[in-house]
Amino acid sequence: MSKVIRAVNVSKTFKVGAETVTAVDNISFEVERGEIFGIIGLSGAGKSTLVRTLNLLERPTSGQIFINDTDLTRAGIKDLRLARRKIGMIFQHFNLLMQRNIIDNVCFPMEIQKIKRRDALERAYKLLEVVGLSDKAKAYPSQLSGGQKQRVAIARALASNPEIILCDEATSALDPQTTRSVLDLLRKINEELGITIIVITHEMSVVRDICNRVLVLENGAVAENSTVDELFKHPRSQAAKDLLLIRNVDDKRRAI
Amino acid sequence: MNTFLSLVDGYLGNGVTQMLLEGTRDTLIMVFVSTFFGYLLGLPLGVLLAVSDKDGIRPNAVIYRSLDIVTNVFRSIPFLILLILIIPFTKMLVGKSYGTEGTIVPLAIAAVPFIARMVEASLKEVDKGVIEAAQSMGAGDFTIICKVLIAEAKTSLLVGVTVVLGTILGYSAMAGTVGGGGLGDIAIRYGYYRYQLKIMVVTVVILVLLVQIMQFLGMLISRKTDKRRL
Ligand SMILES: Nc1ncnc2c1ncn2[C@@H]1O[C@H](COP(=O)(O)OP(=O)(O)OP(=O)(O)O)[C@@H](O)[C@H]1O
Numbered sequence: 001m002s003k004v005i006r007a008v009n010v011s012k013t014f015k016v017g018a019e020t021v022t023a024v025d026n027i028s029f030e031v032e033r034g035e036i037f038g039i040i041g042l043s044g045a046g047k048s049t050l051v052r053t054l055n056l057l058e059r060p061t062s063g064q065i066f067i068n069d070t071d072l073t074r075a076g077i078k079d080l081r082l083a084r085r086k087i088g089m090i091f092q093h094f095n096l097l098m099q100r101n102i103i104d105n106v107c108f109p110m111e112i113q114k115i116k117r118r119d120a121l122e123r124a125y126k127l128l129e130v131v132g133l134s135d136k137a138k139a140y141p142s143q144l145s146g147g148q149k150q151r152v153a154i155a156r157a158l159a160s161n162p163e164i165i166l167c168d169e170a171t172s173a174l175d176p177q178t179t180r181s182v183l184d185l186l187r188k189i190n191e192e193l194g195i196t197i198i199v200i201t202h203e204m205s206v207v208r209d210i211c212n213r214v215l216v217l218e219n220g221a222v223a224e225n226s227t228v229d230e231l232f233k234h235p236r237s238q239a240a241k242d243l244l245l246i247r248n249v250d251d252k253r254r255a256i
Numbered sequence: 257m258n259t260f261l262s263l264v265d266g267y268l269g270n271g272v273t274q275m276l277l278e279g280t281r282d283t284l285i286m287v288f289v290s291t292f293f294g295y296l297l298g299l300p301l302g303v304l305l306a307v308s309d310k311d312g313i314r315p316n317a318v319i320y321r322s323l324d325i326v327t328n329v330f331r332s333i334p335f336l337i338l339l340i341l342i343i344p345f346t347k348m349l350v351g352k353s354y355g356t357e358g359t360i361v362p363l364a365i366a367a368v369p370f371i372a373r374m375v376e377a378s379l380k381e382v383d384k385g386v387i388e389a390a391q392s393m394g395a396g397d398f399t400i401i402c403k404v405l406i407a408e409a410k411t412s413l414l415v416g417v418t419v420v421l422g423t424i425l426g427y428s429a430m431a432g433t434v435g436g437g438g439l440g441d442i443a444i445r446y447g448y449y450r451y452q453l454k455i456m457v458v459t460v461v462i463l464v465l466l467v468q469i470m471q472f473l474g475m476l477i478s479r480k481t482d483k484r485r486l
């Protein structure tokens with residue numbers, strides 16, 4: 001079967017004054033359907049930029065992005081918008097509409113797709129059930145905790161029946177316990193709905209908890225691309241070894 | 257009520273209360289109608305400015321620079337000069353250049369660039385992350401403008417309306433000096449030309465009260481409709 005995501009020689013450079021910053025440096029990778037695929041790296045490694053090229057929020061300077069064998073970099077604006085509907089995204093800071101209540105936030109992607117209000121509401125209530133927030137339908141984002149907001153964001157991402165969900169540091173603003181429950185929810189979604197999930201993180205524990213495979217980034221380039229088991233047993237790159245070391249220090253700190 | 261009116265009349269002079277009431281009505285009509293027409297043009301202009309700026313959703317240096325310059329030019333023309341400059345245009349539009357109708361035209365035109373800047377500033381406060389989320393869902397520009405930018409900036413836009421109303425009220429009083437009608441007209445005619453200090457003071461007090469009430473109501477509405485603080 002075809003790969004759900006294929007990035008081919010993707011590069012992204014930014015012009016900052018007279019200088020050019022290479023945020024993503026000739027990266028290629030493939031993601032299998034139904035995988036939970038991790039992308040890890042230190043701050044500034046280029047993770048966010050890379051994931052944003054996958055739905056062309058950031059247009060690659062060069063290279064191609066294939067989603068189900070369609071090259072998004074060649075798609076027109078209409079096709080791109082249609083393709084984006086099949087790629088949900090959740091963010092570190094949730095990015096909910098603050099002036100809308102929870103149920104209307106979940107309805108938002110369906111509104112964009114001009115789905116009838118009644119059908120949208122029905123689906124939104126079901127999704128709130130999936131993420132365990134049925135009782136918060138009429139609340140506003142400002143009345144929810146971080147973990148609850150992220151659950152709303154997940155329900156919203158699910159609203160358009162996506163094949164893929166991109167998570168950029170989805171748990172970085174949450175405490176360890178909430179992180180675990182959000183990760184459990186993502187795994188459940190992956191298992192029950194078969195949605196492919198890309199998880200961006202700087203924490204090895206997140207990779208260990210839910211990912212099947214992982215891409216290690218360093219200075220915008222791929223340092224290592226392997227299964228999670230392999231990475232933990234035999235890290236080959238220095239970047240991976242460093243990230244594992246940080247994790248050990250973190251674990252020890254938590255133990256104390 | 258009638259006894260109150262005759263009491264005031266007794267204090268200020270016969271028929272003055274009636275005149276003040278009519279003046280207040282005319283002032284309110286001028287202020288609200290010209291603010292309404294001001295927004296009709298100023299809101300789209302402000303949206304264009306916010307959208308076409310460097311970090312807007314559709315950056316376009318040519319459009320932004322041209323609108324930016326036009327807005328600045330119009331904003332820097334003093335109101336009274338603008339009023340006189342556009343007299344031919346005002347006459348063409350409403351048939352006369354004085355009185356309530358004749359003042360609404362220059363007021364609305366003076367309001368447009370001011371409103372555009374207020375709207376631009378409000379829309380630029382909207383969190384970039386939320387805009388990006390909408391884009392990631394496949395939202396088009398128009399949807400983002402209506403359902404993200406304007407909807408999320410609601411509170412700030414309402415504060416803007418309040419500020420605009422206050423400013424236009426000030427301008428309308430200024431227009432009174434050149435036959436603009438309303439309370440400003442009364443203040444000038446009686447207070448300045450006939451030196452009836454009492455009437456002028458009462459007129460000014462009414463103007464101050466109007467500003468206070470508008471300010472109070474505007475702030476109340478924007479606060480009550482803000483869902484970020486509950
Ligand atoms: N819009 C931009 N303009 C200029 N430089 C940028 C821009 N976006 C990212 N960069 C640069 O690209 C590099 C990679 O940034 P990116 O945000 O992708 O890193 P990251 O791995 O997500 O980091 P973090 O863990 O801190 O989120 C950084 O050096 C950053 O400064």
Ligand SMILES: [Mg+2]
Pocket residue numbers: 047048049169
């Ligand atoms: Mg990042």
